[in-house]
Amino acid sequence: MTRPLLFLDVDGPLNPYAARPERRPAGYTTIRVPLAYRRPLRVWLNPAHGPALLRLGYELVWATSWLAEANVWIAPVVGLPADLPYVDFGRGLFAERPDGVHWKTEAIVAYASGRPFAWVDDEQSPTDTLYVRARHPGPALLHHVDPRVGLREGDFAVLREFAAGVGT
Template sequence: MSRPLLFLDVDGPLNPYAAQPERRPEGYTTIRVPLASRRPLRVWLNPAHGPALLALDYELCWATTWMAGANHWIAPVLGLPELPYVDFGAGLFVDRPDGVHWKTGAIVAYAGGRPFAWVDDEQSTADAVFVADHHSGPALLHHVDPRIGLREGDFRTLAEFAAGLSAS
Protein backbone atom coordinates (compact mmCIF):
# COMPACT_ATOMS: atom_id res chain seq x y z
CA MET A 1 0.00 0.00 0.00
CA SER A 2 1.35 3.44 -0.87
CA ARG A 3 1.80 6.06 1.80
CA PRO A 4 -0.97 8.61 2.33
CA LEU A 5 -0.65 12.09 0.87
CA LEU A 6 0.03 15.09 3.09
CA PHE A 7 -1.29 18.27 1.50
CA LEU A 8 0.62 21.29 2.81
CA ASP A 9 -0.61 24.84 2.85
CA VAL A 10 2.15 27.44 3.30
CA ASP A 11 0.52 30.55 4.73
CA GLY A 12 -0.81 29.64 8.15
CA PRO A 13 0.74 26.22 8.85
CA LEU A 14 4.32 26.91 7.70
CA ASN A 15 4.27 30.71 7.67
CA PRO A 16 2.41 31.94 10.78
CA TYR A 17 1.39 35.14 9.01
CA ALA A 18 -1.11 36.11 11.72
CA ALA A 19 1.50 36.20 14.49
CA GLN A 20 2.28 39.60 15.97
CA PRO A 21 3.88 41.38 13.01
CA GLU A 22 6.75 42.85 15.03
CA ARG A 23 7.68 39.55 16.73
CA ARG A 24 9.12 36.76 14.63
CA PRO A 25 8.34 33.45 16.39
CA GLU A 26 11.29 31.70 18.03
CA GLY A 27 13.05 29.27 15.71
CA TYR A 28 11.79 30.98 12.55
CA THR A 29 13.78 32.76 9.87
CA THR A 30 12.56 35.56 7.61
CA ILE A 31 12.57 35.55 3.84
CA ARG A 32 11.37 38.38 1.63
CA VAL A 33 9.64 37.37 -1.57
CA PRO A 34 9.61 40.07 -4.25
CA LEU A 35 6.20 40.90 -5.68
CA ALA A 36 5.74 42.88 -8.87
CA SER A 37 2.69 44.76 -7.65
CA ARG A 38 3.80 45.78 -4.14
CA ARG A 39 6.57 45.66 -1.59
CA PRO A 40 8.18 42.29 -0.84
CA LEU A 41 6.15 39.75 1.09
CA ARG A 42 7.53 38.88 4.53
CA VAL A 43 7.45 35.13 5.18
CA TRP A 44 8.46 33.41 8.42
CA LEU A 45 9.63 29.80 8.12
CA ASN A 46 10.95 27.34 10.68
CA PRO A 47 13.79 25.24 9.18
CA ALA A 48 13.01 22.47 11.71
CA HIS A 49 9.70 21.86 9.97
CA GLY A 50 11.36 20.27 6.93
CA PRO A 51 13.00 17.35 8.76
CA ALA A 52 9.86 16.90 10.88
CA LEU A 53 7.69 16.68 7.75
CA LEU A 54 10.10 14.29 6.04
CA ALA A 55 10.05 12.04 9.12
CA LEU A 56 6.29 11.55 8.79
CA ASP A 57 5.03 8.52 6.87
CA TYR A 58 3.48 10.55 4.04
CA GLU A 59 4.08 11.60 0.48
CA LEU A 60 4.28 15.39 0.73
CA CYS A 61 2.42 17.62 -1.72
CA TRP A 62 1.95 21.39 -1.80
CA ALA A 63 -1.66 22.58 -1.55
CA THR A 64 -1.07 26.31 -1.57
CA THR A 65 -1.57 29.39 -3.69
CA TRP A 66 2.22 29.35 -4.00
CA MET A 67 1.84 26.22 -6.21
CA ALA A 68 5.18 25.69 -8.06
CA GLY A 69 6.60 28.77 -6.32
CA ALA A 70 6.66 26.82 -3.05
CA ASN A 71 9.48 24.70 -4.50
CA HIS A 72 11.46 27.83 -5.31
CA TRP A 73 10.89 29.90 -2.16
CA ILE A 74 9.73 27.62 0.65
CA ALA A 75 11.27 24.15 0.12
CA PRO A 76 14.94 25.29 0.18
CA VAL A 77 14.52 27.10 3.52
CA LEU A 78 12.87 24.03 5.05
CA GLY A 79 15.31 21.56 3.50
CA LEU A 80 12.59 19.86 1.48
CA PRO A 81 13.09 18.37 -1.97
CA GLU A 82 11.03 19.58 -4.89
CA LEU A 83 7.47 18.43 -4.21
CA PRO A 84 4.47 17.92 -6.46
CA TYR A 85 1.72 20.48 -6.05
CA VAL A 86 -2.00 20.75 -6.59
CA ASP A 87 -2.51 23.02 -9.59
CA PHE A 88 -5.51 25.14 -8.66
CA GLY A 89 -5.42 26.87 -12.04
CA ALA A 90 -8.10 29.48 -12.57
CA GLY A 91 -9.98 28.32 -9.47
CA LEU A 92 -7.87 30.44 -7.15
CA PHE A 93 -9.95 32.39 -4.67
CA VAL A 94 -13.29 31.63 -6.32
CA ASP A 95 -15.83 31.50 -3.50
CA ARG A 96 -18.37 28.69 -3.61
CA PRO A 97 -21.97 29.37 -2.61
CA ASP A 98 -22.03 26.23 -0.42
CA GLY A 99 -19.18 27.49 1.80
CA VAL A 100 -16.71 24.82 0.67
CA HIS A 101 -13.19 26.22 0.40
CA TRP A 102 -12.00 26.81 -3.17
CA LYS A 103 -9.09 24.33 -2.63
CA THR A 104 -11.19 21.40 -1.42
CA GLY A 105 -12.52 20.02 -4.71
CA ALA A 106 -9.10 20.13 -6.36
CA ILE A 107 -7.48 18.38 -3.37
CA VAL A 108 -10.08 15.60 -3.41
CA ALA A 109 -9.62 15.19 -7.17
CA TYR A 110 -5.83 15.10 -6.82
CA ALA A 111 -6.05 12.45 -4.07
CA GLY A 112 -8.13 10.21 -6.33
CA GLY A 113 -9.36 8.08 -3.44
CA ARG A 114 -5.97 7.77 -1.72
CA PRO A 115 -5.86 8.42 2.01
CA PHE A 116 -4.72 11.95 2.82
CA ALA A 117 -4.20 14.53 5.51
CA TRP A 118 -4.54 18.23 4.72
CA VAL A 119 -3.06 20.95 6.93
CA ASP A 120 -4.50 24.40 6.37
CA ASP A 121 -5.78 27.37 8.35
CA GLU A 122 -8.99 27.92 6.35
CA GLN A 123 -10.94 24.65 6.51
CA SER A 124 -14.49 24.48 7.81
CA THR A 125 -17.23 21.98 8.55
CA ALA A 126 -18.42 22.44 4.95
CA ASP A 127 -15.04 21.14 3.73
CA ALA A 128 -15.23 18.08 6.00
CA VAL A 129 -18.73 17.31 4.69
CA PHE A 130 -17.58 17.74 1.08
CA VAL A 131 -14.62 15.40 1.63
CA ALA A 132 -16.82 12.79 3.34
CA ASP A 133 -19.30 12.94 0.45
CA HIS A 134 -16.78 12.99 -2.43
CA HIS A 135 -13.71 11.08 -1.24
CA SER A 136 -13.73 7.29 -0.93
CA GLY A 137 -10.62 6.97 1.26
CA PRO A 138 -9.76 8.08 4.78
CA ALA A 139 -9.00 11.78 5.18
CA LEU A 140 -7.87 14.08 7.96
CA LEU A 141 -8.55 17.79 7.63
CA HIS A 142 -6.27 19.34 10.24
CA HIS A 143 -6.71 23.00 11.06
CA VAL A 144 -3.60 24.97 12.06
CA ASP A 145 -3.80 28.30 13.85
CA PRO A 146 -2.18 30.92 11.55
CA ARG A 147 -0.94 32.83 14.61
CA ILE A 148 1.35 29.97 15.69
CA GLY A 149 1.83 27.62 12.71
CA LEU A 150 2.65 23.93 12.96
CA ARG A 151 3.57 22.73 16.44
CA GLU A 152 4.63 19.45 18.03
CA GLY A 153 1.00 18.46 18.69
CA ASP A 154 0.17 18.91 15.01
CA PHE A 155 3.00 16.60 13.99
CA ARG A 156 1.82 14.05 16.58
CA THR A 157 -1.73 14.16 15.19
CA LEU A 158 -0.44 13.64 11.65
CA ALA A 159 1.79 10.74 12.72
CA GLU A 160 -1.09 9.09 14.59
CA PHE A 161 -3.39 9.36 11.57
CA ALA A 162 -0.78 7.75 9.28
CA ALA A 163 -0.06 5.03 11.86
CA GLY A 164 -3.76 4.29 12.13
CA LEU A 165 -3.92 3.72 8.38
CA SER A 166 -1.01 1.24 8.54
CA ALA A 167 -2.62 -0.66 11.41
CA SER A 168 -5.91 -1.20 9.60
Protein backbone atom coordinates in the same frame (compact mmCIF):
# COMPACT_ATOMS: atom_id res chain seq x y z
CA MET B 1 1.73 -0.16 0.35
CA THR B 2 1.04 3.38 -0.87
CA ARG B 3 1.87 6.13 1.56
CA PRO B 4 -0.89 8.60 2.41
CA LEU B 5 -0.71 12.07 0.89
CA LEU B 6 -0.03 15.13 3.01
CA PHE B 7 -1.38 18.30 1.42
CA LEU B 8 0.58 21.29 2.74
CA ASP B 9 -0.58 24.86 2.82
CA VAL B 10 2.15 27.47 3.26
CA ASP B 11 0.52 30.55 4.80
CA GLY B 12 -0.76 29.56 8.21
CA PRO B 13 0.87 26.16 8.81
CA LEU B 14 4.42 26.93 7.65
CA ASN B 15 4.30 30.73 7.67
CA PRO B 16 2.47 31.91 10.82
CA TYR B 17 1.42 35.12 9.08
CA ALA B 18 -1.06 36.04 11.84
CA ALA B 19 1.59 36.10 14.56
CA ARG B 20 2.34 39.47 16.14
CA PRO B 21 3.92 41.38 13.24
CA GLU B 22 6.70 42.91 15.29
CA ARG B 23 7.83 39.61 16.78
CA ARG B 24 9.15 36.69 14.74
CA PRO B 25 8.34 33.38 16.47
CA ALA B 26 11.23 31.52 18.10
CA GLY B 27 12.95 29.09 15.74
CA TYR B 28 11.78 30.90 12.60
CA THR B 29 13.79 32.73 9.98
CA THR B 30 12.60 35.57 7.75
CA ILE B 31 12.66 35.62 3.98
CA ARG B 32 11.47 38.44 1.75
CA VAL B 33 9.78 37.37 -1.46
CA PRO B 34 9.80 40.04 -4.18
CA LEU B 35 6.39 40.87 -5.62
CA ALA B 36 5.61 42.86 -8.73
CA TYR B 37 4.21 46.32 -7.98
CA ARG B 38 4.34 45.83 -4.20
CA ARG B 39 6.88 45.75 -1.47
CA PRO B 40 8.40 42.32 -0.78
CA LEU B 41 6.30 39.83 1.16
CA ARG B 42 7.67 38.95 4.60
CA VAL B 43 7.50 35.20 5.26
CA TRP B 44 8.50 33.46 8.50
CA LEU B 45 9.65 29.86 8.12
CA ASN B 46 10.98 27.27 10.53
CA PRO B 47 13.90 25.18 9.15
CA ALA B 48 12.96 22.32 11.51
CA HIS B 49 9.58 21.82 9.82
CA GLY B 50 10.87 20.14 6.66
CA PRO B 51 12.79 17.32 8.38
CA ALA B 52 9.87 16.80 10.79
CA LEU B 53 7.42 16.56 7.88
CA LEU B 54 9.66 14.12 6.00
CA ARG B 55 9.84 11.82 9.05
CA LEU B 56 6.04 11.45 9.09
CA GLY B 57 6.03 8.97 6.20
CA TYR B 58 3.64 10.82 3.91
CA GLU B 59 3.98 11.67 0.25
CA LEU B 60 4.13 15.48 0.44
CA VAL B 61 2.16 17.67 -1.95
CA TRP B 62 1.87 21.46 -1.91
CA ALA B 63 -1.75 22.64 -1.56
CA THR B 64 -1.17 26.36 -1.61
CA SER B 65 -1.72 29.44 -3.74
CA TRP B 66 2.09 29.52 -4.01
CA LEU B 67 1.72 26.58 -6.47
CA ALA B 68 5.13 25.64 -7.97
CA GLU B 69 6.71 28.73 -6.39
CA ALA B 70 6.58 26.88 -3.05
CA ASN B 71 9.44 24.76 -4.38
CA VAL B 72 11.44 27.90 -5.16
CA TRP B 73 10.86 29.99 -2.04
CA ILE B 74 9.63 27.71 0.74
CA ALA B 75 11.14 24.23 0.26
CA PRO B 76 14.83 25.25 0.49
CA VAL B 77 14.30 27.25 3.69
CA VAL B 78 12.33 24.57 5.54
CA GLY B 79 14.43 21.65 4.27
CA LEU B 80 12.05 19.99 1.83
CA PRO B 81 12.92 18.67 -1.64
CA ALA B 82 12.67 21.37 -4.30
CA ASP B 83 10.63 19.19 -6.63
CA LEU B 84 7.50 18.42 -4.61
CA PRO B 85 4.32 18.09 -6.65
CA TYR B 86 1.58 20.65 -6.15
CA VAL B 87 -2.14 20.78 -6.63
CA ASP B 88 -2.92 22.92 -9.65
CA PHE B 89 -6.08 24.75 -8.70
CA GLY B 90 -6.50 26.13 -12.22
CA ARG B 91 -9.46 28.46 -12.53
CA GLY B 92 -10.52 27.56 -9.00
CA LEU B 93 -7.67 29.56 -7.46
CA PHE B 94 -9.35 31.90 -4.94
CA ALA B 95 -12.79 31.30 -6.52
CA GLU B 96 -15.56 31.54 -3.94
CA ARG B 97 -18.13 28.76 -4.09
CA PRO B 98 -21.83 29.30 -3.38
CA ASP B 99 -21.93 26.17 -1.18
CA GLY B 100 -19.27 27.54 1.20
CA VAL B 101 -16.73 24.83 0.39
CA HIS B 102 -13.18 26.19 0.34
CA TRP B 103 -11.75 26.84 -3.12
CA LYS B 104 -9.02 24.20 -2.56
CA THR B 105 -11.22 21.32 -1.39
CA GLU B 106 -12.59 19.97 -4.67
CA ALA B 107 -9.15 19.97 -6.33
CA ILE B 108 -7.55 18.25 -3.32
CA VAL B 109 -10.17 15.49 -3.35
CA ALA B 110 -9.66 15.04 -7.10
CA TYR B 111 -5.88 14.92 -6.71
CA ALA B 112 -6.12 12.33 -3.92
CA SER B 113 -8.23 10.09 -6.16
CA GLY B 114 -9.33 7.86 -3.28
CA ARG B 115 -5.93 7.66 -1.55
CA PRO B 116 -5.74 8.36 2.18
CA PHE B 117 -4.74 11.95 2.84
CA ALA B 118 -4.21 14.58 5.47
CA TRP B 119 -4.55 18.27 4.67
CA VAL B 120 -3.03 20.93 6.92
CA ASP B 121 -4.41 24.42 6.40
CA ASP B 122 -5.74 27.34 8.41
CA GLU B 123 -8.90 27.86 6.37
CA GLN B 124 -10.90 24.61 6.38
CA SER B 125 -14.40 24.55 7.83
CA PRO B 126 -16.96 21.90 8.77
CA THR B 127 -18.40 22.37 5.27
CA ASP B 128 -15.12 21.12 3.81
CA THR B 129 -15.16 18.09 6.10
CA LEU B 130 -18.68 17.23 4.95
CA TYR B 131 -17.67 17.67 1.30
CA VAL B 132 -14.69 15.34 1.72
CA ARG B 133 -16.73 12.70 3.58
CA ALA B 134 -19.35 12.70 0.82
CA ARG B 135 -16.92 12.54 -2.10
CA HIS B 136 -13.75 10.83 -0.94
CA PRO B 137 -13.89 7.05 -0.36
CA GLY B 138 -10.59 6.81 1.55
CA PRO B 139 -9.53 8.01 4.98
CA ALA B 140 -9.03 11.77 5.19
CA LEU B 141 -7.92 14.17 7.90
CA LEU B 142 -8.56 17.89 7.56
CA HIS B 143 -6.32 19.39 10.23
CA HIS B 144 -6.66 23.06 11.10
CA VAL B 145 -3.46 24.91 12.06
CA ASP B 146 -3.63 28.20 13.94
CA PRO B 147 -2.08 30.87 11.65
CA ARG B 148 -0.83 32.75 14.72
CA VAL B 149 1.53 29.91 15.70
CA GLY B 150 1.98 27.60 12.68
CA LEU B 151 2.74 23.91 12.94
CA ARG B 152 3.55 22.75 16.46
CA GLU B 153 4.47 19.41 18.01
CA GLY B 154 0.79 18.69 18.73
CA ASP B 155 0.03 19.04 15.02
CA PHE B 156 2.84 16.63 14.15
CA ALA B 157 1.47 14.16 16.72
CA VAL B 158 -1.98 14.26 15.10
CA LEU B 159 -0.41 13.69 11.67
CA ARG B 160 1.70 10.77 12.97
CA GLU B 161 -1.36 9.18 14.56
CA PHE B 162 -3.40 9.51 11.37
CA ALA B 163 -0.59 8.01 9.24
CA ALA B 164 -0.22 5.10 11.67
CA GLY B 165 -3.97 4.50 11.48
CA VAL B 166 -3.91 4.16 7.70
CA GLY B 167 -1.00 1.73 7.74
CA THR B 168 2.20 3.62 6.94
